[in-house]
Amino acid sequence: MQVNGQEVRKIMVTGGAGFIGSNFIRHVHERFPEIELLNYDKLTYAGNLENLEGVTGGYSFVQGDIQDAARVEDALAGVDVVVNFAAETHVDRSIHDPGDFILTDVYGVFVLLEAVKRNGRVKRFVHISTDEVYGSIARGRFSEESPLNPSSPYSASKAGGDRLAYSYFKTFALPVLIARPANNYGPYQFPEKLIPFFVTRALRDQPLPLYGDGSHCRDWLHVDDTVRGLLLLIERGEPGQAYNLGADQERSNREVTREILAILGKPESLVQAVADRKGHDFRYALDWAKMRALGWQPQVAFADGLRRTVEWYREHEGWWKKLVEKKAYVSHLRKNYE
Ligand code: NAD
Ligand code: DAU
Numbered sequence: 202m203q204v205n206g207q208e209v210r211k212i213m214v215t216g217g218a219g220f221i222g223s224n225f226i227r228h229v230h231e232r233f234p235e236i237e238l239l240n241y242d243k244l245t246y247a248g249n250l251e252n253l254e255g256v257t258g259g260y261s262f263v264q265g266d267i268q269d270a271a272r273v274e275d276a277l278a279g280v281d282v283v284v285n286f287a288a289e290t291h292v293d294r295s296i297h298d299p300g301d302f303i304l305t306d307v308y309g310v311f312v313l314l315e316a317v318k319r320n321g322r323v324k325r326f327v328h329i330s331t332d333e334v335y336g337s338i339a340r341g342r343f344s345e346e347s348p349l350n351p352s353s354p355y356s357a358s359k360a361g362g363d364r365l366a367y368s369y370f371k372t373f374a375l376p377v378l379i380a381r382p383a384n385n386y387g388p389y390q391f392p393e394k395l396i397p398f399f400v401t402r403a404l405r406d407q408p409l410p411l412y413g414d415g416s417h418c419r420d421w422l423h424v425d426d427t428v429r430g431l432l433l434l435i436e437r438g439e440p441g442q443a444y445n446l447g448a449d450q451e452r453s454n455r456e457v458t459r460e461i462l463a464i465l466g467k468p469e470s471l472v473q474a475v476a477d478r479k480g481h482d483f484r485y486a487l488d489w490a491k492m493r494a495l496g497w498q499p500q501v502a503f504a505d506g507l508r509r510t511v512e513w514y515r516e517h518e519g520w521w522k523k524l525v526e527k528k529a530y531v532s533h534l535r536k537n538y539e
Pocket of ligand 2: 290
């Protein structure tokens with residue numbers, strides 16, 4: 202892999218023990234075995250080194266917080282590209298406890314940017330933002346030029362990190378690129394997000410708490426497609442630009458729930474209508490023509506990706522069972538759903 206005609210030798214992945222970060226590391230490790238990968242992760246409740254089992258050789262791990270300037274500075278030695286996945290990511294948790302979202306998703310991004318500025322040799326800083334920074338859209342799609350109008354403490358923090366990253370391009374000429382992906386799904390996603398949460402509950406015949414009337418819509422992008430898009434951005438993206446990664450695979454939450462139940466052969470009576478999420482965004486939809494122009498388009502059809510994802514959870518009970526049995530997880534469910 203090359204950037205500006207030079208070989209990429211080392212990539213620092215922050216948040217590499219989480220869902221998308223671990224899929225990114227696995228993919229790069231397989232496709233570019235010559236690239237050294239450094240996973241820098243705090244290991245919050247969402248970080249899990251089991252996501253990276255079997256990844257050895259040319260891979261190392263440092264446990265650290267992106268807010269820790271000295272540790273980040275040390276970790277940056279010899280790094281050519283930084284991909285920042287590290288974040289607090291769950292909207293529901295941001296409603297109950299927003300503090301860590303502001304600290305990691307805004308202040309942590311600032312610490313990383315400052316360290317990259319001082320380091321002076323990083324060729325690309327790819328910051329993972331989200332489609333949620335635009336807020337909800339009733340009809341049509343958001344382009345990268347649409348105003349940011351986030352609704353939750355999570356998306357507001359992500360919008361802060363997104364614009365801070367841009368400001369380091371504009372003010373200090375840091376080679377920053379900003380990715381704004383739609384809802385991701387696939388293996389190794391922590392079982393608090395809609396798809397893994399409902400799959401792991403349906404497998405145990407537990408009720409599926411669907412918010413409101415279930416008509417809220419999300420656009421579902423398989424994590425493999427996201428990873429391919431991010432690699433293209435490293436190689437061909439233009440610094441200072443934001444890029445939407447959408448899938449054109451919009452489904453209401455009720456439709457997704459029905460598809461999961463059908464794959465598992467479980468009854469619809471498991472669905473339980475519960476109070477709506479506070480400030481719940483009704484619909485996200487992206488215009489991703491800029492990514493298409495770079496040569497990217499999603500390859501995984503939702504029906505196939507969902508079936509494979511459900512199978513993955515069915516076959517990896519050992520991975521998720523211990524997560525859902527943890528005290529902190531049980532107390533999150535109690536706080537959020539009771
Ligand atoms: P995740 O919650 O599965 O993983 C987050 C990782 O970051 C964990 O390994 C955690 O330990 C680590 N982390 C958290 N705080 C940290 C800190 N202060 N210092 C170092 N590490 C820290 O998240 P994900 O779903 O893989 O999302 C990755 C990124 O992609 C996030 O920035 C998220 O906002 C963004 N994103 C996610 C989606 C999605 O659907 N999952 C869609 C669009 C954008
Ligand atoms: O759009 C990108 C975003 O997607 C990412 O930036 C976030 O990190 C990621 O968590 C995700 O946010 P959402 O809020 O869209 O994802 P979540 O899986 O929490 O919810 C998806 C939809 O399902 C949403 O409309 C709320 C609904 N839902 C979710 C849960 C957990 C339910 O109805 N019941 C539930 O129990």
